[in-house]
Amino acid sequence: MGVWQIEAAPVASFAAGEGGATTPAWHVVLPETLAEAQAILADRASCFQFALADLERVKGELESLVAEGEIAYAATSDKLSVYRAELLKAVHAAQAYSFEQRLSVGLLEDRQSYAQWVAFVEQVEKLVGSYAHVETVRGGRMIGRTAVSWMGDFDTWWRSTATVEERDLHQQAVHLALESRTALVRVATIVVAGAFEIAAKASIPGAQVLLLPAVWRFVRDVLAELRKSWPQLQHGLQA
């Protein structure tokens, strides 16, 4: 979702009772000035809401694509239509491969997406497979650190001199980090469900696996396109 700077996550384990790794997964660095720190978090929360809305939009795009079925390769300047046409081309390529064992240009072009999808799945595995660590730093000093186990248990360490305002900052950071993590899983869910629905609609046995990279590319490209329309906020984000 690009809302946070994500540091290296430990290897996925899905172990419920596992001890926490020390490497933080979510690292929130805020300036010393309280108002500015609050504004940054508020901006990030706004962006996250935009991102969630975009996720619903892309899910809707996939659903309408499945509902409408074949679409014409009509020339259009609408970027989203271009991405839909690309996805349909991949569907055609998968059909050709599944029924005729024939390779086509479309499938060759999906090979890069394949690697990117695999990398994305690995990232999801890592982020959800073990402790989520959230660290909030203000003015160079860590004010709060929360470890959330796979089972959802919380351990929070506060700097003993942290002010009420600083504690609020960390609580917001924890909330946004965990929501972001869940949203990342949601992206994977949308891709998997989309590939399944399209494969079923196109009656291509086994093609859901073939289509995963293409659907992933579609979701990624549409999200990137939609992100361009976000309003310019005072505290810009790393997208």
Place this chain on the structure above:
Amino acid sequence: MEEYLYFNGINGASGDYELPPMTPRQLAAAIAGEEVDRGLLNELQQRRLAHWAVKGGVDPGDLAQAGWGVIFAAKDERVQAIREALSELLALRQQQAGERYREYSGADGYRPGDSKNSFLARHGAGPGPVDPDLVPYYLLIVGDPETIPYRFQNQLDVQYAVGRICFDTLEEYACYARSVVEAETGRVALPRRAAFFGVRTPGDRATELSADHMVKPLAQKMSAAQPDWQVQSWVGESATKGRLNSLLGGENAPALVYAAGHGMGFPNGDRRQLPHQGAILCQDWPGPERHRGPIPEDFYLSADDIAGDAHLLGSMAFFFACYGAGTPRLDEFARRIPGGRAEIAPYAFVSRLPRRLLAHPRGGMLAVIGHVERAWSYSFLWERAGEQLTVFESTLRRLMAGATVGWAVEYFNDRYAEIASDLTVLIEEMEFGAKVDELTLAGLWTANNDARAYVIIGDPAVRLPLASPGEEPPPRPEIAHVPVLSIPEGEAQVASPGEARVASPAEAAEMVEVAFGLRDEWESLGNSIKKFTSQLATALGQAAEQIATLEVKTYSVDDLDAMVKDTAGQARRLRAYTRVDFDGDMEVYVPERSGEVDQVLWRIHADMVREAQANRAQFFRTMAELAAGLLKSLKL
């Protein structure tokens, strides 16, 4: 009395030599069963006659002419992420090499079982001088030696300038990439200082020979030949672990470090093998007579000893030590020796020390030249001819003159080509019944293995970033923290709608070429999805069993930064605790301050409890949706 051959390498678990000294007769008997690779023989003989590297008219120091390429394994699923982490370096090389820049990945990458010739043939190149229009002269292998074997690297290295990087994390790849870019874009200018470090342990013939016949004379020769350089040497008593540690990252660490001594070896499966094999045994070791049993870590310098604040950016090192660069899985030499092991490691690996030096988070070395497998005294001593340092001397001269490391080590490749062709002819003659002098055979064989096994860990196109002679360079900088975004943001490949393209002849050929690769990839993708789904389903099942309670703890700590860094003495006070049972029971410990409830902390703790409850519900609902989708998908 027969002469003995000495091998470097100390077994850290037993304290004995990795290989005992042996006579040429014993070694010759072990070699007699060696197989001859006739294809390689022909090539090596040709190389010996023609002294090939790049074709005529190409300046090997100019990447625009010589070209630069990166080789990934065809089936390495991490390629995209690693490529992303290396993007700064790749962009720089692309800019420098222009149209002679290549990326070999996917079906174009190294395929399992590829030989040098099969790989090159796929890309239009055959044996002979390097034509950078076909395949670049500089080739960086990215990946572990189990996936892209050392044998492929060694073969390719005969004609091309080849290096390898292999790290555990994306951050390490990104740090290395940034270090090279910083060094090559003018931010780093190192003083012209070189250090020669030679262990010389009394009673240990191997280090006595390497100190007296390699390190000392090399330091003298370099000092005389390079007046612009300050050459210092630490040999014998001064070659301690502490000294080597300061040379490899101390405040005034030199630009170039040459170190010779025993490399640490460990039995296959020993807990110290992966982290410490190839570490440098220093003068702290009292020697084979005065120390018995396992070698303690105090005696050798390993990756663990390289400090977090080490000053390494821009430097290079040359380690003459067993396993200094890496270890193969199979030991073909020992296989032919009675009692020898067939497998010397669980898998082939790059030694931890050079990896740590290259990927240091504050900026790393640019390259380490070292040895895969064991290093031999025949490398610098030759039958009846005595001390032979020309190859080492020539390589060091080029490095100190600012040549690329890949070009500098070509002398080793020439030497390998020469010795290997002589050796294989000799073995062929033995097969036809010729009587061969055992000492000659043993010498050629050890020298052949030794010369072949020198490798570059790092980009072969790097060169020392040196200050001008007489210039007072600025302090060595550090690299900025390298954030690694885990989500790859590849360029969208958007084609015009309605463009029902017909494959071009080249694309059609590529389709046939990659057909097997695609099927493998999809099969692999299906398997990885199945594995992920299975793990997820299992974990959700376990979660259902353990979800009966939710615990929320709140602590306070005086210095949270120190606690995270795990420095000692940080008291962690549990201030509030809540356990929520599914049946509605709740166990609560509230925080106190001066005998009363600490209302501020209690409010925050209560907020955290609510957050935990909401997060758990939402997270498991989403994970369950994903698992259901995956399961449904796999059933179709």
